[in-house]
Amino acid sequence: MGSSKDEQQARADFSQRYATERTSVVENIERSVIGAAWGANGFTTVEQAARLGEAAGLAPDRHLLDIGTGQGWPGLYLSKQTGCRVTLTDMPFEGLEAALQRAARLRLDITGAAVASAKELPFAPESFDAVIHTDVLC
Amino acid sequence: MLRACRRLLKPRGRLAFFTIVAAPGLSESEHRQAVRLGPRATDSTRPIDELMGAARFGSVDVTDVTEDFLHTARAWHSAFARHEAELKDIVGTQWDERQTERGEIIQAIEEGLLRRILVMGTTRN
Secondary structure: OOOOHHHHHHHHHHHHHHHHOOOHHHHHHHHHHHOOOOOOOOOOOHHHHHHHHHHOOOOOOOEEEEEOOOOOOOHHHHHHHHOOEEEEEEOOHHHHHHHHHHHHHHOOOEEEEEEOOOOOOOOOOOOEEEEEEEOOOO | OHHHHHHHEEEEEEEEEEEEEEOOOOOHHHHHHHHHHOOOOOOOOOOHHHHHHHOOEEEEEEEEOHHHHHHHHHHHHHHHHHOHHHHHHHHOOHHHHHHHHHHHHHHHHHOOOEEEEEEEEEEOO
16 A cells, blocks of 8 residues: 655654664653653653553453554553553554564563554454554554 | 454454544634644544444544643653753754644644544444
8 A cells, every 4th residue: 555755754754763762861851741761752641551551451361452653652561561462563663673672671471563554454353352552643 | 544453353352542633613724724733633524433433333432632632742842942952963953843843733732723532442243
């Protein structure tokens, strides 16, 4: 499926951000705005992530799909908080790479990660107990 | 995208998401302005609960979180302004672009053009 010039530019911008911007300054800003440093750059705060997790009914026996996860926010955070298994998708590879590194450090139960558009998700029907996304570009 | 999510969920599975939308009841020109200014604002004029129903989600619940959206957008803008010099060393000219974009979003929220909502729904059996 094709994508618009704006979408391609947005992906390129996010790829650059994910590849270059994990510094203490950026992390401190993120903590002050979002309430934690998980590589978030949008509008979902820690409190709102918790609301999302509650709405999704997350628990250790549940399998969550986080679409457009960026660097793993909030899917990885919710996996850590609830014990659910999580699969991550997004278009920029650099963000997923950072998310996988974080998951390994935190020993989280990450089931998979896929570079994929939200419109064409490479999973079998009825694979997940819950799906979340936050202001995703699709 | 809602249908794609529906396909992947087990029976009684749950979809939950935040999304930025153009406010309902806008004139045609205001709606165009909202779509232009919104970071990912939908250009759909159909209410989200209608779209959820069309994708066969039940128990749909929509909560407006625009007040928090404005607070967070202002917080990003202020923090980037406070750390301008350090951030320009990291992101270069993108600092200006992002601050302009955030300023426009803040203005659009303040003018009632953009909203952010939390949407929840459950797949029917």
